[in-house]
Amino acid sequence: MFRTPTFTRPIATAVKSIQSLRMITAQAVVFSDHGEPGDVLSTHTYEINEENLDANSIIIKTLASPINPSDLNQVQGVYPSQPEKTTALGTEKPLAVGGNEGLFQILKVGSNVTKFKEGDWAVPTSVNFGTWRTHAVCDAEQMMKLRNPEQSLADGKKQGLTVNQGATICVNPLTAYLMLTHYVKLTSGKDWFIQNGGNSAVGKFATQISRLLGINSLSVIRDRPNFDEVAENLKKEYGATQVITEEQNNSRDFNAEVKKWVKETGGEIKLGLNCVGGKSSTAVARKLGQNGLMLTYGGMSFQPVILPTSLHIFKNVTSAGFWVTALLKNDLELKQKTMDKIVEWYEEGQLKDAASVETKFDGSDLAKFYKEAISNSKEGKQLITY
Numbered sequence: 001m002f003r004t005p006t007f008t009r010p011i012a013t014a015v016k017s018i019q020s021l022r023m024i025t026a027q028a029v030v031f032s033d034h035g036e037p038g039d040v041l042s043t044h045t046y047e048i049n050e051e052n053l054d055a056n057s058i059i060i061k062t063l064a065s066p067i068n069p070s071d072l073n074q075v076q077g078v079y080p081s082q083p084e085k086t087t088a089l090g091t092e093k094p095l096a097v098g099g100n101e102g103l104f105q106i107l108k109v110g111s112n113v114t115k116f117k118e119g120d121w122a123v124p125t126s127v128n129f130g131t132w133r134t135h136a137v138c139d140a141e142q143m144m145k146l147r148n149p150e151q152s153l154a155d156g157k158k159q160g161l162t163v164n165q166g167a168t169i170c171v172n173p174l175t176a177y178l179m180l181t182h183y184v185k186l187t188s189g190k191d192w193f194i195q196n197g198g199n200s201a202v203g204k205f206a207t208q209i210s211r212l213l214g215i216n217s218l219s220v221i222r223d224r225p226n227f228d229e230v231a232e233n234l235k236k237e238y239g240a241t242q243v244i245t246e247e248q249n250n251s252r253d254f255n256a257e258v259k260k261w262v263k264e265t266g267g268e269i270k271l272g273l274n275c276v277g278g279k280s281s282t283a284v285a286r287k288l289g290q291n292g293l294m295l296t297y298g299g300m301s302f303q304p305v306i307l308p309t310s311l312h313i314f315k316n317v318t319s320a321g322f323w324v325t326a327l328l329k330n331d332l333e334l335k336q337k338t339m340d341k342i343v344e345w346y347e348e349g350q351l352k353d354a355a356s357v358e359t360k361f362d363g364s365d366l367a368k369f370y371k372e373a374i375s376n377s378k379e380g381k382q383l384i385t386y
Contacts, residue, residue, distance in 0.1 A: 022050045029367045058107075064102065065167060067383075071099055121146040126329065164358070174328070176203075187267060191268055196246070200275065216261075222246055250283045277296070278304070282307065355381075
């Protein structure tokens with residue numbers, strides 16, 4: 001007697017296989033308590049169901065995420081802005097995902113999402129998103145679109161963004177551009193800005209952007225045996241107008257040379273950018289013209305900013321702080337406008353990004369990769385790619 005085969009096992013296996021294809025196994029670098037990154041960071045693994053996507057949500061895949069000093073300060077619990085600790089990833093204990101900057105690719109969009117399509121590139125709309133992860137599900141409004149290389153070339157641009165440019169666009173280049181343009185009107189071809197930390201990532205962006213805007217730059221860098229070589233590179237490769245040492249910056253006698261440079265252009269030093277503090281910031285402020293402004297965005301010397309009383313009374317010099325997170329938190333239009341300008345310069349090959357030390361994730365233990373990268377931070381800015 002012929003019996004119809006049931007195929008019970010093969011069908012069950014096939015169903016299980018189909019279901020597995022709809023699930024994404026994701027990893028995130030998380031912390032529930034504050035402390036040193038090597039002690040408190042761990043890997044949390046979770047599942048994302050591709051078929052159960054909210055209409056206004058998107059599924060994203062991480063292309064790269066850097067490690068910034070502020071990221072580490074958040075883990076340590078000493079940074080003013082902190083990610084929310086939640087159980088959203090299915091944990092019993094509330095935890096936060098590390099990282100504020102990152103570049104993502106859209107894998108899937110909800111039925112109501114119109115601003116993205118699959119394959120688009122995006123960056124977080126605001127900080128504290130938690131970028132140290134392989135995948136995420138989020139509301140579409142939590143991401144801002146970046147043109148991917150194919151879209152740039154199709155739009156007639158000279159080139160597309162690199163992964164490093166996209167992953168690091170939201171902090172250093174935006175900081176440099178906004179400090180140069182948001183507070184003081186600098187006259188192209190005449191006026192100057194002065195900055196310490198001129199060889200830093202922000203310093204190099206500020207120098208390049210000032211060149212593109214036609215603004216003269218005076219960069220102060222640390223004294224070093226190869227000063228002439230470094231200074232020449234800043235002038236030739238990044239467009240610095242003048243480069244001086246900290247010793248020259250602190251010298252009252254050298255001020256006469258600075259005044260000579262400024263007089264030749266018929267402008268003024270209207271803006272100072274300070275990321276060092278201490279006597280370096282005092283010397284920067286002394287070179288400002290009448291009604292000059294000094295913006296402090298860092299304090300590498302761990303020394304206070306001290307301005308002589310005479311600068312306030314007789315030159316009306318102002319000292320203020322700059323924090324890109326606070327400025328852009330409630331002004332997404334300004335962030336998008338600024339980011340679009342930076343992207344435009346990248347696409348035209350007019351702006352160089354700061355190189356990163358790239359490490360490609362091999363799919364094993366994500367937290368281990370970040371911990372190792374953090375320990376290597378002195379070798380340069382670390383970028384985990386996927």
